Amino acid sequence: MPSRLTLPMHIGVLGGTFNPIHRCHLHVAKFVRRTCKLSHILFIPTGDPPHKAANSLAPSSHRLKMVQLALKTQPHCKVSDIEIQHQGVSYTVETISTLQDEYPDTTQWSFIIGLDAFLEFHTWKAAPRLLTLCHFIVCSRPGAEFSALRSVDGLPPLPAQRLQDIDQGRTSRVDIPLPSSTKQLTLLSMPPCDVSASLIRTRLREGRPVSHWLPPSIESYIIQHGLYQDH
Numbered sequence: 001m002p003s004r005l006t007l008p009m010h011i012g013v014l015g016g017t018f019n020p021i022h023r024c025h026l027h028v029a030k031f032v033r034r035t036c037k038l039s040h041i042l043f044i045p046t047g048d049p050p051h052k053a054a055n056s057l058a059p060s061s062h063r064l065k066m067v068q069l070a071l072k073t074q075p076h077c078k079v080s081d082i083e084i085q086h087q088g089v090s091y092t093v094e095t096i097s098t099l100q101d102e103y104p105d106t107t108q109w110s111f112i113i114g115l116d117a118f119l120e121f122h123t124w125k126a127a128p129r130l131l132t133l134c135h136f137i138v139c140s141r142p143g144a145e146f147s148a149l150r151s152v153d154g155l156p157p158l159p160a161q162r163l164q165d166i167d168q169g170r171t172s173r174v175d176i177p178l179p180s181s182t183k184q185l186t187l188l189s190m191p192p193c194d195v196s197a198s199l200i201r202t203r204l205r206e207g208r209p210v211s212h213w214l215p216p217s218i219e220s221y222i223i224q225h226g227l228y229q230d231h
Contacts, residue, residue, distance in 0.1 A: 008104070008106040008107065008108070009039040009040075009103070009104075009106075009107045009108070010036075010037070010038050010039050010107070010108040010109075010110065011038065011039055011040060011041070011042050011099075011103075011107060011108070011109055011110070012029070012032055012033060012036065012038040012040070012041045012042065012110045012111075012112050012137065013041075013042050013044060013095075013099070013109060013110065013111050013112060013134070014028070014029055014032075014041050014042065014043050014044070014112045015043075015044040015045075015046060015092070015095070015111075015113075016043075016044075016045070016046065017045065017046050017057060017063065018043070018045045018063050018066065018067050018197075019056070019057055019063055019197050019201070020058070020063065020066050020197060020200065020201075020214065020218055020222060020227070020228075021043075021063075021066050021067050021070045021218060022195060022197060022200055022213045022214055022215075022218070023195070023213050023214065023215065024193030024194075024195055024196075024213070025043075025070075026070065026074060026077075026215075027193065028112070028139060028190070028193075029041040029043070029074070029076075029077055029112075030074075030076075031188075031190055032112055032137055032139065032188065033076055035173070035188060036110065036137060036186060036188075038110065039076075040076045040077060040078055041076065041077045041112070042077075042078050042079070042080055042099075043067050043071065043078070043079045043080070044079070044080050044082060044083055044095065045060065045063045045064050045067055045079070045081070045083065045084060046060075046083050046084075046090060047083045047084040047085070047086055047090055056198075056201070058227050058228065060084045061084075062221075062225060062227060064079070064081055064084055065221065066218050066221055066222075067079045069215070069217040069218060069221060070215050070217065070218055072217070073215075080099075082095060082098060083095055091124070091125040091126070092111065092124060092125075092130060093124070093125055093126040093127075093129055093130045093133065094125075096109060096111065096130065096133045096134050097133065100133065108135065109133070109134035109135065110134060110135040110136065110137050110186070111130075111135070111136050111137070112137045112139065113136065113137070113138055113139070114138070114139050114140075114141045114144075115138050115139065115140055115141045115144040115145075115146060115149075115187075116141040116143070116144045118136070118138045118149070118152075119144065119148055119149065119152060121152055121154055121155060122152055122153035122154045122155075124154075127154040128154060131154075131155075131156075131178055131181055131183060132178075132180070132181045132183065133183075134183060135183045135184050135185070135186065136183070136184075136185050136186065137186045137188060138186065138187050138188065139188050139190055140166075140187075140188065140189045140190055140192070141192075142192045145163075145167050146166050146167050146174075146187050147163040147164060147167055149163065150163065155185075156178060156179050158176060158185075159176070162174045162176070163187075166189050169189070171189075172188065172189040173186065173187065173188055173189070174186070174187040175187075194213075195212075195213040200213055200214065200228075201228045204222065204227075204228040204229065205228060205229060205230070
């Protein structure tokens with residue numbers, strides 16, 4: 001737990017299975033931290049995620065170790081095993097609440113998420129409460145439009161014109177204050193990543209090269225431990 005004497009921080013929370021972590025995850029972290037002027041990014045690998053089937057997951061111990069290896073060269077990124085240590089299913093609202101208890105009261109929190117996943121916000125546990133706990137930074141994803149957020153239950157009314165502006169490239173960032181809260185919704189348009197973890201797993205099973213998308217330490221770890229080899 002950080003010292004209570006530290007200066008106020010604004011921490012970005014980047015959760016995911018990281019199955020495995022790859023260069024696009026690191027690019028998103030760097031882009032968001034610089035664009036939104038965050039103190040650092042806290043990677044949180046999931047233990048038992050509520051919205052993904054677990055049958056394709058590498059053991060959490062391996063996924064955590066890979067994140068730790070990848071972040072050794074990323075001075076503004078840290079990792080937490082809070083969800084891996086949690087017994088049972090982890091939900092974002094519980095994770096954020098626990099982090100707030102562990103850090104100084106002055107710490108600001110922003111939850112970083114892809115637009116495609118945020119379009120399912122209405123299915124999240126205690127979604128309205130979550131909007132009062134932290135800021136949200138929503139990053140563009142191929143095939144998803146920010147304008148679709150106007151139809152998501154649980155979100156406040158969003159300005160149609162500003163959503164169209166970011167969808168059509170007239171702006172790359174939209175900040176929307178959340179009513180009845182001191183929090184804010186930030187929408188970011190960023191260059192699409194050319195890979196996904198599922199593609200990397202497929203290529204590994206097929207014995208095809210993946211070095212373009214994985215840090216060398218991660219590729220070596222996967223080979224050493226025989227991960228993602230099952231068909």
